[in-house]
Amino acid sequence: MALNRRYVFAQRPHGMPTGEEFELVEEAMPSPGRNQALIRSCYLSVDPYMRGRMREGPSYAPPWQVGESPTAGAVGRVEASDIVGLPVGSLVAGTWDWAEYVLSDGHGLRRLDPSGAPPQAALGVLGMPGLTAYFGTFDVARPRAGDTFVVSAAAGAVGSLAGQLAKQAGCRVVGIAGTKEKIDFLREELAFDAAVDYRAEGDLKGALRDACPTGVDAYFDNVGGAVTAAVAPLMNTHGRVAVCGQIATYNQTRREPPDVAWDLVGRRLRIEGFLVSDFQPRFAEALARLEHWVLSGRLRYRETIVEGFERMPEALVGLFKGSNFGKQVVKVYAP
Amino acid sequence: MALNRRYVFAQRPHGMPTGEEFELVEEAMPSPGRNQALIRSCYLSVDPYMRGRMREGPSYAPPWQVGESPTAGAVGRVEASDIVGLPVGSLVAGTWDWAEYVLSDGHGLRRLDPSGAPPQAALGVLGMPGLTAYFGTFDVARPRAGDTFVVSAAAGAVGSLAGQLAKQAGCRVVGIAGTKEKIDFLREELAFDAAVDYRAEGDLKGALRDACPTGVDAYFDNVGGAVTAAVAPLMNTHGRVAVCGQIATYNQTRREPPDVAWDLVGRRLRIEGFLVSDFQPRFAEALARLEHWVLSGRLRYRETIVEGFERMPEALVGLFKGSNFGKQVVKVYAP
Numbered sequence: 303m304a305l306n307r308r309y310v311f312a313q314r315p316h317g318m319p320t321g322e323e324f325e326l327v328e329e330a331m332p333s334p335g336r337n338q339a340l341i342r343s344c345y346l347s348v349d350p351y352m353r354g355r356m357r358e359g360p361s362y363a364p365p366w367q368v369g370e371s372p373t374a375g376a377v378g379r380v381e382a383s384d385i386v387g388l389p390v391g392s393l394v395a396g397t398w399d400w401a402e403y404v405l406s407d408g409h410g411l412r413r414l415d416p417s418g419a420p421p422q423a424a425l426g427v428l429g430m431p432g433l434t435a436y437f438g439t440f441d442v443a444r445p446r447a448g449d450t451f452v453v454s455a456a457a458g459a460v461g462s463l464a465g466q467l468a469k470q471a472g473c474r475v476v477g478i479a480g481t482k483e484k485i486d487f488l489r490e491e492l493a494f495d496a497a498v499d500y501r502a503e504g505d506l507k508g509a510l511r512d513a514c515p516t517g518v519d520a521y522f523d524n525v526g527g528a529v530t531a532a533v534a535p536l537m538n539t540h541g542r543v544a545v546c547g548q549i550a551t552y553n554q555t556r557r558e559p560p561d562v563a564w565d566l567v568g569r570r571l572r573i574e575g576f577l578v579s580d581f582q583p584r585f586a587e588a589l590a591r592l593e594h595w596v597l598s599g600r601l602r603y604r605e606t607i608v609e610g611f612e613r614m615p616e617a618l619v620g621l622f623k624g625s626n627f628g629k630q631v632v633k634v635y636a637p
Numbered sequence: 638m639a640l641n642r643r644y645v646f647a648q649r650p651h652g653m654p655t656g657e658e659f660e661l662v663e664e665a666m667p668s669p670g671r672n673q674a675l676i677r678s679c680y681l682s683v684d685p686y687m688r689g690r691m692r693e694g695p696s697y698a699p700p701w702q703v704g705e706s707p708t709a710g711a712v713g714r715v716e717a718s719d720i721v722g723l724p725v726g727s728l729v730a731g732t733w734d735w736a737e738y739v740l741s742d743g744h745g746l747r748r749l750d751p752s753g754a755p756p757q758a759a760l761g762v763l764g765m766p767g768l769t770a771y772f773g774t775f776d777v778a779r780p781r782a783g784d785t786f787v788v789s790a791a792a793g794a795v796g797s798l799a800g801q802l803a804k805q806a807g808c809r810v811v812g813i814a815g816t817k818e819k820i821d822f823l824r825e826e827l828a829f830d831a832a833v834d835y836r837a838e839g840d841l842k843g844a845l846r847d848a849c850p851t852g853v854d855a856y857f858d859n860v861g862g863a864v865t866a867a868v869a870p871l872m873n874t875h876g877r878v879a880v881c882g883q884i885a886t887y888n889q890t891r892r893e894p895p896d897v898a899w900d901l902v903g904r905r906l907r908i909e910g911f912l913v914s915d916f917q918p919r920f921a922e923a924l925a926r927l928e929h930w931v932l933s934g935r936l937r938y939r940e941t942i943v944e945g946f947e948r949m950p951e952a953l954v955g956l957f958k959g960s961n962f963g964k965q966v967v968k969v970y971a972p
Contacts (some may be wrong), residue, residue: 362904539697545902546902547902566883567883568689568696568697569697569910571909571910572909573908573909574907574909575899575907576902577902
């Protein structure tokens with residue numbers, strides 16, 4: 303009898319996760335009942351927000367429970383189906399357990415068009431990260447032509463898209479990233495106006511000042527911490543800060559005070575956190591635009607594809623070390 | 638020959654001002670030339686923002702220069718005039734030097750109606766503090782009926798008005814202040830729903846939690862520092878913070894990191910600094926409403942009137958010690 307494999311969340315990390323938090327277990331292959339489908343995972347997504355779910359206590363997303371399977375954004379192929387309109391062979395995107403095979407009642411599944419973008423794009427540019435970049439840029443950071451727009455984690459899944467959207471809106475875009483390869487990508491492939499390597503620069507504030515000679519009008523922040531502290535003094539009057547993530551702080555074992563000198567009153571800054579889920583009613587509108595821009599070549603994206611279900615924990619841990627380039631996904635099975 | 642008296646800014650303070658920063662000097666009485674008026678100061682305003690002007694370096698308002706006279710919001714009486722439409726005896730409000738008599742070309746003067754509110758109200762509820770409360774509340778904090786609205790420095794010139802405006806908008810209003818007398822005033826005279834004494838409470842966070850059992854939807858912040866750090870963890874999802882002032886930090890000799898744990902992303906907070914001057918085009922609209930509310934008794938205000946021009950420095954220093962109650966003004970001469 304064929305076996306299924308899944309991960310169980312075995313223990314909460316203290317500080318930086320090691321991968322030991324997840325245990326791979328075998329179980330009987332599930333069998334779909336009435337109005338159910340059996341889906342084979344093709345791609346599973348790993349994302350920074352997952353660090354929050356590893357933590358106990360209240361947050362916007364409920365914490366993963368020890369002993370249960372964690373969930374992920376996922377793309378899969380329908381292998382057996384008793385659901386009308388969901389034939390065997392369909393490609394679908396959704397959220398399900400870290401498992402090779404899952405059962406679904408069809409709820410929350412989105413069918414993918416096999417003639418469109420590659421299916422795993424539904425986990426990146428045409429999924430949660432793309433939507434996050436879209437709403438964070440247009441609705442929160444609000445770029446205006448001529449603005450200097452700075453983005454941190456600029457070679458990441460969200461940052462690389464936010465910067466390109468701001469560029470389309472006529473901004474001067476400055477990216478911050480952590481390797482020479484990423485900096486080259488931002489400058490050469492994405493045509494950012496400047497890119498600053500926060501790891502290589504001895505004087506990050508000075509390097510940012512040089513990259514932003516007229517100050518910063520909008521800052522799309524994915525990281526927090528020391529990078530954000532270096533951007534803060536450059537904010538112009540009526541500057542906007544879209545706070546998307548704070549990955550620099552996710553693995554802190556105790557909260558360190560963010561020594562960020564926002565001149566809130568003098569510069570009349572607006573600092574606003576957001577979650578993509580709040581924009582759910584407008585997802586269809588945004589996905590249609592993003593897909594058009596991707597297919598027409600106006601929006602570029604990178605993926606880091608890690609091969610093999612058994613590498614899920616490693617792929618997730620890599621996010622917190624900056625080892626991903628663009629969207630990090632795990633390929634479980636080629637559809 | 639009659640002499641005029643004025644203050645000269647003699648030295649920049651280090652930390653808390655002592656009053657020694659200002660030197661009282663005598664000079665010949667000024668004499669108005671063509672298209673000029675001689676104005677006698679009746680009331681001069683002292684305000685927290687003046688601490689910023691005592692500091693060197695760029696800010697939204699240019700720093701006071703050592704050896705020159707500081708300026709203040711002021712109400713005066715026209716004593717001699719060669720300006721058409723500005724007869725002797727007119728009461729005017731404007732901004733001018735810390736002096737008993739000043740010359741004016743009429744620019745920036747607002748004539749006061751002697752049958753309306755008392756003239757010094759033009760420095761408080763019907764002046765800059767009133768406008769600050771109005772725009773900070775309605776345009777930045779944006780109260781909604783049913784919201785819990787917290788205001789710091791709640792017995793001050795701005796805070797006492799912001800809380801009342803939020804109350805009018807249907808909020809549950811909680812004030813934070815630093816003496817029993819102020820707390821009683823907030824509860825009894827202004828009918829705030831709760832008031833917390835930040836000096837008397839051993840456990841400020843706990844006291845605020847009790848005062849805000851359903852969390853905080855909007856926070857009108859005049860102080861920053863430890864008070865704001867205690868409010869931060871209570872902010873509800875989509876909470877708004879209108880940052881009006883940070884008086885707790887104005888006299889710091891070195892910047893202390895504000896250990897404020899805003900859950901920016903998880904709670905999707907908006908933190909926005911503002912300056913009343915940005916709303917200048919709408920001042921007339923706001924003043925008309927404020928005056929209507931004052932004259933109809935819907936908006937109450939307190940003043941601390943210090944008598945005597947020679948007490949200007951003392952009145953200013955008192956602001957940073959919380960010795961004012963409501964709007965602090967100096968009465969120079971009864972019109």
